Amino acid sequence: MKLFDLKGRVALVTGGNGGIGLGMAAGLAQAGAAIAVVGRSKTKGEAAARQLASHGVECAFIAADVAREAGCRAMVHDTVARFGRLDIVVNNAGTNIRKRPEAYDAAEWHHVIDTNLSSAFHACQAAYPELCKTGGGKIINIGSMTSIFGLAFATAYAASKGGIMQLSKSLATAWAKDNIQVNAVLPGWIDTDLTRNARTQVEGLHDRVVARTPAGRWGCPRGPRRHRGVPRQRGLDFVTGTAIPIDGGYSAQG
Ligand SMILES: NC(=O)c1ccc[n+]([C@@H]2O[C@H](COP(=O)([O-])OP(=O)(O)OC[C@H]3O[C@@H](n4cnc5c(N)ncnc54)[C@H](OP(=O)(O)O)[C@@H]3O)[C@@H](O)[C@H]2O)c1
Numbered sequence: 001m002k003l004f005d006l007k008g009r010v011a012l013v014t015g016g017n018g019g020i021g022l023g024m025a026a027g028l029a030q031a032g033a034a035i036a037v038v039g040r041s042k043t044k045g046e047a048a049a050r051q052l053a054s055h056g057v058e059c060a061f062i063a064a065d066v067a068r069e070a071g072c073r074a075m076v077h078d079t080v081a082r083f084g085r086l087d088i089v090v091n092n093a094g095t096n097i098r099k100r101p102e103a104y105d106a107a108e109w110h111h112v113i114d115t116n117l118s119s120a121f122h123a124c125q126a127a128y129p130e131l132c133k134t135g136g137g138k139i140i141n142i143g144s145m146t147s148i149f150g151l152a153f154a155t156a157y158a159a160s161k162g163g164i165m166q167l168s169k170s171l172a173t174a175w176a177k178d179n180i181q182v183n184a185v186l187p188g189w190i191d192t193d194l195t196r197n198a199r200t201q202v203e204g205l206h207d208r209v210v211a212r213t214p215a216g217r218w219g220c221p222r223g224p225r226r227h228r229g230v231p232r233q234r235g236l237d238f239v240t241g242t243a244i245p246i247d248g249g250y251s252a253q254g
Contacts, residue, residue: 007032010083012075014066014123015093017044019192020142022051023221024090027235029055033088036079037061058083066093067114072122076130086130091120091164092142096194098201101155109156116160117167124171128180136179141168143186153202161186169252176249188238190219215240 011028015021017039025035029052037052037059039045045061052059060082064075080086095115097108120141131137146158147165168184175182189195189209195218199206209218219238245251 004031006088009033009087010036010079010085011088011090012036012038012062012079012086012123012127013090013092014038014064014075014119016052016090017041017048017061019194020187020190020221021090021092022048024092024140025052026055026222028088028090029057029059032057034058034083035060036075036083038064038066038075038079039093040065066091066119066123067111069118069122072119073126076123076126080130085134086127087134087137088140089123089127089131089137090140090142091123092140093119094142094160094194096154096157096198098153098157098198100153104156112156113160113163116157117163120164121167124167124182128175128178131180132178136181139168139171139180139182141182141184143168143184145186145188147184147186172249173253188213188219190221192221 006028009032011025011033013021013025013028013035016025016035016037021039025037025048029035034057035049035052037045037048039048039061040063042061042063045063049059049061062075062078062082064078065071066075076086093115095112097104097112099108124139127137127139131139141164143164144157144161146154147161150158165184165186168182171180172182206218210216215238
């Protein structure tokens, strides 16, 4: 496991104070990374930092609104000031406004795009010199199934998540020379606060997801403890049917 040892590394996880972000932060902490948990809610953020510290690593909550460029720059600055370096950036914070495209106003459109897509660009730009200082690093941007297909009730969200995929490919090709690897992860339907709201707003969503998903269930940020009565502890049980190029960026570059 030395290959995956993150002792001495520092990871910044936006939205690391809940849902998928907290699940990913826990995985990074278990591997030994110190964690900067970024979010807006101090209560949730400090609770998450305490929970993550139980893995024996340094953790701190760093308050920032990633929908603002200044917030993204400040969170990178504060992370380096607190931990002395930056090695891993997880751009996970996200939001959604569910309505039909004809009903969006411009402020709603910009709110979703700023939170989900522009945030990742600003965070990556701010992190770039810090990652270069440590000889390289990893950037993980969180997309969605809507990076690939559309949803009638999530136009701005789908546009932002499609953008996340292309942003990741472009940064990967630009910064490979700096030993910075940039990838996007596209979660399916995962049971979090975000989708709990979706299930109340979109009738029949829960059952449609279960019916369409071969695994026959929603994903869970830290893996389900039991599924159909069988204990499930492994982290990759919800990854299936994918083809992941391991090619140094060959297929991402045009
Ligand atoms: N759940 C799913 O099925 C699913 C599927 C595909 C993709 N995703 C993506 O996965 C990511 C995490 O989703 P989730 O389901 O875990 O959502 P979640 O439970 O709602 O968590 C999102 C986190 O982002 C933070 N956040 C939101 N806006 C922010 C802002 N402007 N500045 C700083 N932090 C902000 C929130 O913290 P504060 O409240 O403290 O700001 C919250 O902890 C999102 O990008 C989402 O689009 C989720």
